Amino acid sequence: MFLSDISIRRPVFASVICLLLVAFGIVSFTRLSLREYPAIDPPIVSIRVNYPGAAASIVEARITQVIENRISGVEGINFIQSSSEDGSSRVTLEFSVDRDIDSAANDVRDRVSGLLNNLPEEADPPEVTKANSDDDVIVWYSLNAPGMTVPEITDYAERYIVEKFSVLDGVANVRVGGAQTYAMRIWIDRKELAARGLTVADIENALRAENVELPAGDIESDERQFTVRLQRTFRDIEDFSG
Incomplete structure (x- = not known):
């Protein structure tokens, strides 16, 4: 009775209230989300393998196809997408929405x-990460330091910048683009190899066997304890040529 009494005594006020309710309803209706088309974030898992120095065709044959054949039987996969580039392989798996991403x-x-054991020894271990379909690169930073080479800038970025950005809230991944790492290139004389009955694989295996750093135990005294290391890593050109 209260609303009807006010509407009769103050018809203009009642009309304004009705118009406001209609306007509020129209605005609310336009902002309602459709339940038939909810925002769905499908579970996505990414596998990345770095194979330095390998061409895209070799990466495809020796890494990408091997991974695809191995993971094709995982339960709940909707589709598999892969890409092979020079030096790297990436395989992306999208699962059904009812599949738990952690599982x-x-x-x-x-x-x-x-x-x-089926991957090349020169390839880095596979990196399995959980991805979000909405993840995207939000910012790129360009580093330039007069007097520093690209490998030196890369080393600085990986030591200091990546670590600081990785701990920021909301940051899922930090990647260094255009990186150049220190490497030693060795030219082999084919005539010398043939004279000694060796192959390139023999040289490679010898370098791997010699370029190691192993623990050699501890030395203890009454007051001190020393850790002994067998340091045989190659640090300069003379180590490789010796």
């Missing part, structure tokens, strides 16, 4: 860990 990532890690 899916664990299943993929289990499958990938079983094929490590």
Whole structure:
């Protein structure tokens, strides 16, 4: 009775209230989300393997296809997308929306860990990460330091900048683009190899066997304890040529 009494006594006020309610309803209706088309974030798992110095065709044959064959039987996969580039392989798996992302990532890690012996020794271990379909690069920073080479700038970025950005809230991944790492290039004389009955693989195996750093135990006294290391890593040109 209260609303009807006010509407009769003050018709203009009642009309204004009705118009406001209609306007509020129209605005609210335009901002309602459709339940038939909800925002769905499908579980996505990414596998990345670096194979320095390998061409895209070799990466495709020796890494990408091996990974695809191994993980194709994981439960709940909707589709698999892969890309092979010079020096790197990336395989992306999208799972059904009812698949738990943590469980899916664990299943993929289990499958990938079983094929490590089938990958080239020169390739880096596979990196399995959980990805978001909405993830995107939000910012790029360009580094330039007069008097520093690109490998020196790369080393500085990986030591200091990547670590500081990685701990920021909301940052999922920090990647250094255009990086150049220190490397030693060795030219081999084919005539000398033939004279000694050696192959390139023999040289490679010898370098791998000699370029190591191993623990050699501890030396203890009444007051001190020393850790002994067998340091045989190559640090300069003379180490490689010796």
